[in-house]
Amino acid sequence: MGVAQNIPDAEEGTLEIGMEYRTVSGVAGPLVILDKVKGPKFQEIVNIRLGDGTTRRGQVLEVDGEKAVVQVFEGTSGIDNKFTTVQFTGEVLKTPVSLDMLGRIFNGSGKPIDNGPPILPEAYLDISGSSINPSERTYPEEMIQTGISTIDVMNSIARGQKIPLFSAAGLPHNEIAAQICRQAGLVKRLEKSDNLLEGGGEEDNFAIVFAAMGVNMETAQFFKRDFEENGSMERVTLFLNLANDPTIERIITPRIALTTAEYLAYECGKHVLVILTDMSSYADALREVSAAREEVPGRRGYPGYMYTDLATIYERAGRIEGRKGSITQIPILTMPNDDITHPTPDLTGYITEGQIYIDRQLYNRQIYPPINVLPSLSRLMKVRLILLV
Numbered sequence: 001m002g003v004a005q006n007i008p009d010a011e012e013g014t015l016e017i018g019m020e021y022r023t024v025s026g027v028a029g030p031l032v033i034l035d036k037v038k039g040p041k042f043q044e045i046v047n048i049r050l051g052d053g054t055t056r057r058g059q060v061l062e063v064d065g066e067k068a069v070v071q072v073f074e075g076t077s078g079i080d081n082k083f084t085t086v087q088f089t090g091e092v093l094k095t096p097v098s099l100d101m102l103g104r105i106f107n108g109s110g111k112p113i114d115n116g117p118p119i120l121p122e123a124y125l126d127i128s129g130s131s132i133n134p135s136e137r138t139y140p141e142e143m144i145q146t147g148i149s150t151i152d153v154m155n156s157i158a159r160g161q162k163i164p165l166f167s168a169a170g171l172p173h174n175e176i177a178a179q180i181c182r183q184a185g186l187v188k189r190l191e192k193s194d195n196l197l198e199g200g201g202e203e204d205n206f207a208i209v210f211a212a213m214g215v216n217m218e219t220a221q222f223f224k225r226d227f228e229e230n231g232s233m234e235r236v237t238l239f240l241n242l243a244n245d246p247t248i249e250r251i252i253t254p255r256i257a258l259t260t261a262e263y264l265a266y267e268c269g270k271h272v273l274v275i276l277t278d279m280s281s282y283a284d285a286l287r288e289v290s291a292a293r294e295e296v297p298g299r300r301g302y303p304g305y306m307y308t309d310l311a312t313i314y315e316r317a318g319r320i321e322g323r324k325g326s327i328t329q330i331p332i333l334t335m336p337n338d339d340i341t342h343p344t345p346d347l348t349g350y351i352t353e354g355q356i357y358i359d360r361q362l363y364n365r366q367i368y369p370p371i372n373v374l375p376s377l378s379r380l381m382k383v384r385l386i387l388l389v
Contacts, residue, residue: 147183214281
């Protein structure tokens, strides 16, 4: 214990391996604490080798002098301070991206789980993305149709908009999300020489990235079966983080999904609709990690930086000047006890551009979809959009 050994540099073109340490001083939930670490970097990726030879990945979450706190993506079960070694790579977490990811199913870490051929990556991108210069954002003037009249007519969604779906336990938000994936398409502005509302050739440039976080096996099977049986799977990239998967994976799943969407939008010129469900599970995972780090809690135990953290996800939607593609976000939140003042929907409402409200009273009256148009709002609806009427 307390041994640090030099590892030779890898060959050119591969990740540069830094140091390997056997200085694990403690394990707290999904976190591993290391002592006597030389020069650890925030968000640096580490390889953790257990005594039985298995390898896991982690990310540096906190640095304090020679002390480093690492979050382990695959969980901390089996990690000890006698045989476990930690190797620092000097790299941030990157995900492979490719146009071939359309029509495929991945786990929450971005690994294929559909028994298909391996993905040949066209690039490796940082999952944190890059901030969009506000002056380079393009004002949205076109819309995405969902096929649901209460949304398309009363609360139209613009390309590049971020608008959440507020739901609660027992309401059909999963069915509505699947319906949007089946029916969604592009609508372009009506030109003088054009008599069509539909996107025409632009339909080939439409794609959907669907990320499910903390869902049970039944819900995961529902999404896979619905996409495959209704023929929408060919334009969907599906990421599934199950309820029994590690908590840390739940935090990186939406970022991997958005990184994939950014590649499809800004490099491949596609108009991408990103659906994230359930952001309440994401917020709970954030709270669990914060508690393990013994941070001062905020409202209802959630970390004080949750607003900033949610903004790093929601603000990745938009359109960029000079790029053909766009990213539109529909995050789905389940409100505990139907409480819209809960920190997760409350903070989400400050960041996003409206909300779509699923009403329990309408659902109890067997109205489908039970979307209440009165508390629902789309702040970008009044731009020059073509409405489906």
